Amino acid sequence: MEFNENFILGCSAIGAGLAVIAGIGPGVGQGIAAGYGASAVGRNPGAQGKIMSTMLLGQAVAETTGLYGLLIAMLLLFVKPFTH
């Protein structure tokens, strides 16, 4: 079956929009990590530097899944793999 190119582009745009929903998960996860980090600093203010670096590292790793969603959206929008 042959599809119109505009139809494919429109569906790609919808797919890109759906793909960046992946950003919800890392947002929640980073918020939780930041919250626990804040409570840890409240309990032990002396260890702020170490808590900070651990928290940032964990957040950056958690962010990866959201970035994969972003990459898929970028590929759909700008590389246009389904058009020819």
Place this chain on the structure above:
Amino acid sequence: MTPNLLLAGADGVDFMIHGVFKYNFLGHEVWITTSHVCLLIVVVCLLIFFFIGGQVFKHAKAIPGTFQCILEFVVEFLDGITEGAMGKKGRGFRNYIGTLFLFILFSNISGLLGLRPPTADYGVTLPLGLITFTLVRINEVRFNSLWAIWKDKCSPLPWWFPLWLPINVIGDVAVPISLSLRLFANILSGTVMMALVYGLLSKFAYGWPAALHVYFDLFSGAIQTYVFCMLTVTYIGSAIGDAEEPLLKKAFKKVFTKQETTTQTN
């Protein structure tokens, strides 16, 4: 209708890599792109920085000036990263981590100077991930016996039942991909954001995008640099495990101490 339908009315938006110069290499068409040019500028800046740094350290003073203070801070920071994760074994990795750190940092920050950050090109970040992967695997073999590695690869299950082996191997292979994609996607998202702001708000984007630059280029870039180096060190440290020194060195030491004891008894 053109394929540019999705960016209709946004002709000013531009964050793509452009070809600068085309040449033939073994019958293939090869392009020198804006990434290469930005990479060259970053490397030249780094070389100048290192040259001046070397001169400053050659004539180091007891009461350091501003530049010497900055350099000492950088060196101490990098020492802290490596020795915090690996202890005394980490000293050998200071050079690599230092080079990596400064290169990625300068690349990420180059967005401030209007360059397209070279790390927003997957062709730059994937090799960095592969270098880390190679380092991890080489050091695993250097510090652990093959038997210990096999046992580690089957780790949640006993060594004679390697059901978990493929999953562990996939986890190892995913390391460079996730490392490089993380850096690439973070910097690319910042670049795209800035291009959208400048492209869509061309008349209104005066002055205030500087605040966005602080977040997308400085903060995000510095965090991602730190994360890349930290993860590299962590992966190498976990691959080395509890071993204190390389196997070859240990074997040499054993042989020499035996000889010494035999000569003493004689």
